[in-house]
Amino acid sequence: MSKLEEKKTYLFLLMIVLSLALILAYQLLPNRTLTLAPGSVFGVYASGDAEFGGSSTAHFLNEGSSQWRCTLRKGVKAPEFPSCRIGISFSRNPDDWTQGKDFSDFDYLRIQLDYKGPATFFRAHFRNFDTELSRKEDYNSAKFVKLIIRDPGVNSDYRFALSEFKLADWWIQHYSVPNHRAKAAFDRVTSFELDFGEPVPYGEHAIELKSIQLVGKYASAENWYLSILVCWMVVMAIVGLLRLRHLNLVSKAQGLHLEQMSQYAQELKQQSLNYKTLSSYDPLTGVLNRLGLQDILDSSFQWRKESNHIALLLLDLDHFKNINDTKGHDAGDQVLKATGKMLEENTRSVDTVARWGGEEFIILCPNTGREAAMVLAEKIRIKITELDFSEYKLNKITASLGVTIINFDEPFDRAFSRVDKALYDAKNSGRNCWVYT
Known part of the structure; x- marks a missing residue:
């Protein structure tokens, strides 16, 4: 085995060890956490259905907006179904609700809360503005990406992968979204809300939000593994260039050797001719012998x-x-x-x-x-x-x-x-x- 091949073998072994170490190290990377509520820089709001003609109400019980009470009632001019919600707005411009935040690098959502009331589930949903499907004049045109939180109670601690969130069927049907566009997205999230779905759990609901957080690695798995692949490609390219350089040097050396051998052969041939000439002529008279x-x-x-x-x-x-x-x-x-x-x-x-x-x-x-x-x-x-x-x-x-x-x-x-x-x-x-x- 040549020295170059030996070095290449050692390099590949080193790359394999480093690759395995990096794959295992990804699991040990510290998590990146973004707190959405309470105590975050984002705006938190609570609302009922009064603006739609209903009589359901929602309001905060403390200054930190962590305790929330909702009363779901049937009104005289009730909407299609009564509702109340707590929400977080991510718009960077109060006058433009379409300006959202990019959460696509996070892996999961963690919600910690205490709940008292008759509901057996919550509905958690993000609204994500899609530049091709959503319209500024229509708030509901933002993608409605939802997930059901079941069996809420005291000291509830939920952890949901963002991949578990799905587009609401009503939103897909209402906006006639083609299948290839009917995918959840988190690249321009304008708001996050907790509310109640059907059947409507009428009555009093008390919620204390302890924490709503987005959690993810500082580097996504795709980017992490892609970086390892890129490193391999760079190493292979370097090895390839070194191999080409080695072959070029070997080729030049062989060419020089062949040239020297050819020159040596010519010299031998000339010497042979000289010897033949000397052996064919009489050294005394200079004529043929x-x-x-x-x-x-x-x-x-x-x-x-x-x-x-x-x-x-x-x-x-x-x-x-x-x-x-x-x-x-x-x-x-x-x-x-x-x-x-x-x-x-x-x-x-x-x-x-x-x-x-x-x-x-x-x-x-x-x-x-x-x-x-x-x-x-x-x-x-x-x-x-x-x-x-x-x-x-x-x-x-x-x-x-x-x-x-x-x-x-x-x-x-x-x-x-x-x-x-x-x-x-x-x-x-x-x-x-x-x-x-």
Whole structure:
């Protein structure tokens, strides 16, 4: 495992541990509490049904608006059903009831109260202004989100999740609300009220509100878990970027390595060519040696095909052993060097000059017929005699040559045997001459 993979594994393990710890820690987060009544900054009110022609009344019994008394009566001009309520207004502007508070981050509602009276249940409801469904001129157009509180009594303590509140059926029907809009909302709550529903519990009702509170975490579960998910996404993105960076560095390193290997291969190839070149040339004279000539002969099929005639000349320096014996090998080396240089200077670029061994040289001349070959042999014979070795106190140097024409598809060995015989005849003819065969 690479160091990067090892670090990535440790990072993922750390993230898993932290994620589990954060999930468990959410349950231990302190709750955020907002007191709605009593003693809050919000306005608390109590009302009966007199404004609707009824005779039911409601009023506070103390200055702190925590004790409340309601009398439900049948009136002469009673409304559809008698009512009295205690409410809390959340409007920030007294002249605009539509300005509410956002309670959507809270989880549940807690109500603590003492109750005395004939009712077996209360109705708790929020009114939430919906910018698409509600109208400023119609107070009842705010969403009516309700919940039933059953069996009230002394020291009653209720806790309701906001998700338990539902839109009232009468409100949905009255305002013809489509199903996709018929959902409870708490993002712009204008008021909260406690009242009595049907059947109407006529008589005296005494309520002491100890506490009405909204409770929730400082961060919602959705946002908390979303934050964990975002952290994972950030970590994955960082790991991905580090991985890409690592791959980029590896790719560059591999590219550099391949480039170095390619360069090394080129150097080896060049060295191989250099060694081959060195092994193909005679180090003393600078012309091809027998191995180099053999390479020419091995690849001469196309060369022979394109040549009408190929002349083969075999040259041998006369009495060369005597030069080495009497004047020394240094003198002999200079004779060989001068001979090789002279042969290259007096042949064409398409011709091949090679040192066959000792004091023998071979000349291959493509597209050269019998007459031209004999002219070249005579020219070379004369040029040999013109070489100056007075420094070594040598008299005129001479050479004997054999000349022949290589027939098409004829093996070189056969042609060489023929030219070697011609050289032998030249030697026997007194040297310093050439013989064609």
